[in-house]
Amino acid sequence: MNPKNPIKVALIGNPNTGKSSIFNTLTGLHQKVGNYPGITVEQKVGFCHLNTNRKAEITDLPGTYSLNASSMDENLVIELLMNKKHPSYPDVIVFVADVEHLKRNLLLFTQIKDLEIPTILVINMEDRLSKKGITIDIPKLEKALKTKIILTNCKNRKGIDDIKKEILNYEQINTKQCINPLLEIDFEYFSSLQKTFSNESIYKLWILIIQDASFVNLKRKKVISKDIIPIKSNDYLKKLLHKETIKRYQFINECLKESYKVDSKNASSFQKKIDDVLLHPFWGYAIFFLLLVTIFQIVYSWSSVPMDFIDSSFVELSGLVKSYFPSGMFTDLLSEGIIPGIAGVCIFIPQIAFLFLFISILEETGYMSRVVFLMDKILKPYGLSGKSVIPLMSGTACAIPAIMSARNIENWKERFISILVIPFTTCSARLPIYLIIISLVIPDKNILGINYQGLTLMFLYLLGFFMSLLSAMILNKLIKYNFKSYFVIEIPNYKFPSIKDILIYIFGKIKSFVLEAGKIIIALSIILWGLASFGPGNDLQEAEKRVKEHYSDDSMTEEEIAQQVTSYKLEHSFIGILGKSIEPVIKPLGYDWKIGIAIITSVAAREVFVGTLATIYNVGDDNQSTIKKRMLSEKNKQGEYIYNFATGISLLIFYAFAMQCISTLAIVKKETNSWKWPIIQLVSMTSFAYLAAFVTYQILK
Amino acid sequence: MPSLDVIDRNIWVEIEYVDMSFVPFRLVELGCLPGNKACLLYKAPLKDPLYFIIDENHVAIRRDIAKKIQVKIID
Incomplete structure (x- = not known):
């Protein structure tokens, strides 16, 4: 082997053995997280300096219990180990076992040894030896298992240098089987x-x-x-x-x-005491519910501060570019296309960071497996995992981090279904539309002390949740999965999470979002900007002249003229023309071409709907009450009010179901590793939204 | 012979027979083999799934699987 080539190392082990901690300690931030080609299984590769002139390329394989695959993740481990031509086929395997479950871990170890690849046995969480009263005779075990054994503890880096040393000397490791059954x-x-x-x-x-x-x-x-x-x-x-x-x-x-040897006197009943509370028929659910509410409240409110900061900083940056750069197409592209596009990516970072902070704490402490245990019976009929409750609930804040969090679901089918149904839950971007439409068409009155408007909002949230469950049930029947689905989950011991592992995890999530989904979001933002900034003929170039001609008699202020020009430009841009051309299609839903334009622009993100209407109706600011007044007075050619009850409800229903968010499409593409699924989602959700809005309007009009 | 789904909590039993046509092989790999010990720790609030110690491993399985594992009480 060329000594300049990195030594290829595969990290293998059961789930919950601290494999990722070993990976993080060996590689630090030199990690790449991606997908294995064609499937939604995470691929983690990192680099590590073994000495001054030799590197190791370490692949952290998904946790597996044995070489008899029962999931797509496990199948991937086998395919890699069986195929010498695989680009990640290891020169040496670092097998990570947990000191407390050595017996079960060694089942996979003996199988791995049968593949006759040099294998180092790392017994992790060495600090638990004394706590649990365990003693291990290392030389005796090394002899029996025909391997080199290293005891490790990631908290104080114990054994990490020994792993590097053994990787360097991998050619000396015994490759004989330890048993031939x-x-x-x-x-x-x-x-x-x-x-x-x-x-x-x-x-x-x-x-x-x-x-x-x-x-x-x-x-x-x-x-x-x-x-x-x-x-x-x-x-x-x-x-x-x-x-x-x-x-x-x-x-x-x-x-x-x-x-x-295990001294049972030292075995603590700490885990049982906590489980008595966390799995209690009443307190178990109460605590979980309280935790969920706290997490989403924090994700929602804590994120809003950095999100507002990111938003205002980018708006300021756009303004600076506009005022300091010479006016022209390049400046417009930069200030109205690229900078808002980058802002559209960065704005998600706080929510992603906070949500994954909590998810990693729940996972690392071992509580997440208890959640699966508590929620299984409730979510099983829908083909979802107990773990799906986190992505589904966090979807009410934002679908982007929610879809990313579905990665923690072990079963491929359950993970896939969760990803596909999350966009139905009512995310916060729908809220500005819901609030303004509700205030327009639902009376601000009470029935039995309950406000109609509040009731409508609650109904919309429930509708989103109900639709995600219903579609999950349908997808469960439709999606074929080669592996037989069963429920066998390990309940790991409680442990304190490692801050370092959590930070690396959050950093990895943000990095993969920015690099993979980010480029799609920016590209689509630029396309939408182009469609809204250009149009056929000279209409856009002559907008100002025409507006001034039209309003020559009026004593309009400069600001009012500028609003009219913006509105004129939008109306005559490609998006405006598109909005007008779809009018016959959206008329049966109760919408005119102005709403059509707002629907098209809000493909970028739902909340754009309100802003677009403000531009079209020449409302100078995004102030809700000003827009509301203007919308209330809007009439069609027949002199009827546009925003009547039927149109309002039809719009609410449309936005409840339609896939109006390019960032969601980008993240689904990233997570499913294919354009097929986001396209299916876009077409099916939007068609369904159209149909539902059509029926609603036709019944109510 | 009682099956694993009907035993009381915190009572130790010995696994006698595992119906391999129904029980996922993964459970066997986690130590669900005749001769090994098991104990029911918790029932989920809606009575399913069930959380056991099986041969030193803490695992949760659904009731329908537990029904296919026959045991004898040793406690």
């Missing part, structure tokens, strides 16, 4: 398999038979259809798998009997 469970079957494919490892062949993983030029069908190998029934293969697991556990028990 296959010939013991069915000698005839496995020896004939070995004879037929003498160049292949018998264990790799076995993995290939029990699951359909891609495997270096050797396809599953070829192995099981060879005449010489008797084809076994699935039941028989399952029995063999069972026997193999028993053999492995017998070996592990034997190893640990000699080298791993």
